[in-house]
Amino acid sequence: MDALSVAQRKLMPEMSELLKKRYQILQTINFEQPIGRRTLSEIAGATEREIRKETDLLRNQQLIEMKTAGMTVTSQGLEVLEKLKVFVREMSGLTDMEIQLQTILGISNVVILPQDSDEILAVKSHIGKEAARLLETLFGRYEKIAVTGGSTMAAISKELSIGKPNRALQFIAARGGLGEDVLHQANTIASAFAEKTGGSFKTLYLPDHLSAEAFEMMMKEPVIKEMMDLYDQTDVVVHGIGNAEEMAVRRHSSLEEVEKIRSGGAVSEAFGYYFDKDGKIVYRIRTAGIQLEQVQNASTILAVAGGGSKARAILSYFKNAPNPTVLVTDEGAARKIIELTKKLEEL
Amino acid sequence: MDALSVAQRKLMPEMSELLKKRYQILQTINFEQPIGRRTLSEIAGATEREIRKETDLLRNQQLIEMKTAGMTVTSQGLEVLEKLKVFVREMSGLTDMEIQLQTILGISNVVILPQDSDEILAVKSHIGKEAARLLETLFGRYEKIAVTGGSTMAAISKELSIGKPNRALQFIAARGGLGEDVLHQANTIASAFAEKTGGSFKTLYLPDHLSAEAFEMMMKEPVIKEMMDLYDQTDVVVHGIGNAEEMAVRRHSSLEEVEKIRSGGAVSEAFGYYFDKDGKIVYRIRTAGIQLEQVQNASTILAVAGGGSKARAILSYFKNAPNPTVLVTDEGAARKIIELTKKLEEL
DNA sequence: TTCAATGGGATAAAAAACGTCCAGCTAGAA
């Protein structure tokens, strides 16, 4: 942020919010084009009237066009989007926050995207896109990639660009179906990743909640064993981070499980492990899947989670997270994390 | 104007006007401090409500302070003023317009100040200040400076800074009293310049409208002759440019004179000469004073005139203006001049 | 051909901005 911009903001403080809002609208149109007012207002988290006011202005500025099919971004609009990209980041203080988060979480790489995915639907896509881009840079060096489930992971798969097929890539479902919605299961995600990139995928199907004996037995099965070997060889792990209670509910966990999770003070969840606020493992779902040690042996770990509501979970998970982890998150989560940390320090 | 600012303006077109307005208000406060809302609203050409809204904001931004004596600019405010100075110029397109005016008027140096002195009283002071600064840079090299009358010239005298006295400077009234208000007579201005700079001054008192014989006689008088010699030695001429009819009225010219001026199609006036739209001399007041040839022999000529209403007069005068002339004007006049020139080209 | 989604138009209600006063205070002039 140069001196000129600082002075500008000082003289026109209302500019910041306005610029961010318009930029986000323009960005979303670019993302979803062609799109209409109503749909846009849902995705962008604004009222129809507001969208209308702003899009009318954007059209007058020849940044977008309105056709009967919907609104599209013009080449001028694209240019503006490109030129202001870094500026909007700087202005939102994202660069500063990234450095703060790196210190707080004890990892060397954090990427923060503008706005809050809790409030604005489109932000989840932006997170997905950013994670997808990051992941793609790894494709040359690494081949075995383990992926978990969740809506965030699904967002990444949607944003993977369909380039020239890379047959060498192998996507491995990190867990079996954990009672989740099929669309968001690790197996589904792995297959989606493979489809987009032209690689192959390996799925893991195993019923939940096996008895100890049955579990032992299954682990000796060749199909399962093969998966466990693959986990050992995993180069890259891509995973989401969940809120402990939310996950328990979503997975229709048994009363017994829920009790353990709750009494243990679980805050976050990742790979089927539940962590408390200090990062200690409180509970783990006893089923086949990647083990924490195996995750830690991976060359690169990509953690993806956004929204202010995920702040506590992110903080919890990163208490003991492997160092090479890269976190992709959003402004909402980042601000909340910083706020929580400050409060903690004050005590 | 860099690409970032262009993109910013594209996305926030309302920003330009707002920035200019706030900048101007801040600048005016800095100029006139301490100053109250009402006085400010008169000088700045805005309603009290508007001034109130903006000054409240400026205070919240800690750019100004409000005390019982009035509003003053803080150090932060000064900083913002300094940092945005060039930007506001660029944004208003003043730099571009300066180049355009240089071509249109056929001179090598034009300085344009923001806004229109017809609308905003404070702009006249800004013009005066800029002209004063320019003039001060010449003090080292030149000593004999001829000045004319008029409110613009008075504005310059007000803005001359009181530095260390320079006894060598000699300010010469370019004309006698031409029936104008005493405060705006060349004689008064010359004395004001001298007082501010510590130099000396020479005045010329001669009744208007002398008969031809009396005039001839007077020209032989030593006092008058001395002045005429001084005009020959003049290094620098500083003068305003007036609207022909306006000047005729202000000088209480005789019906005969007014008729000559009107029938001749006079548009502009300078040094008592009236020029038509092609720069041709239509009429000259027969009285002692600097002659056009003497003006042309000066090393530097500083023409100062602002406000949209002066546009035609400026265009007229510069049709045959001496080349080393520097013009100090404002945005209002500049825009109008460019507009008029464009219309002329279209025909 | 049907149908869902689009931009544009319209309107009543709510909110913000505006113009204009006044009261009370203070600093500097008389």
Add this chain to the structure above:
DNA sequence: TTCTAGCTGGACGTTTTTTATCCCATTGAA
């Protein structure tokens, strides 16, 4: 010292803008 001009902050009815929702003709895809 008193007086006065000029200042800020508060108030309030009026005007203008913004907002929340409709509806409608059109269009492009299923």
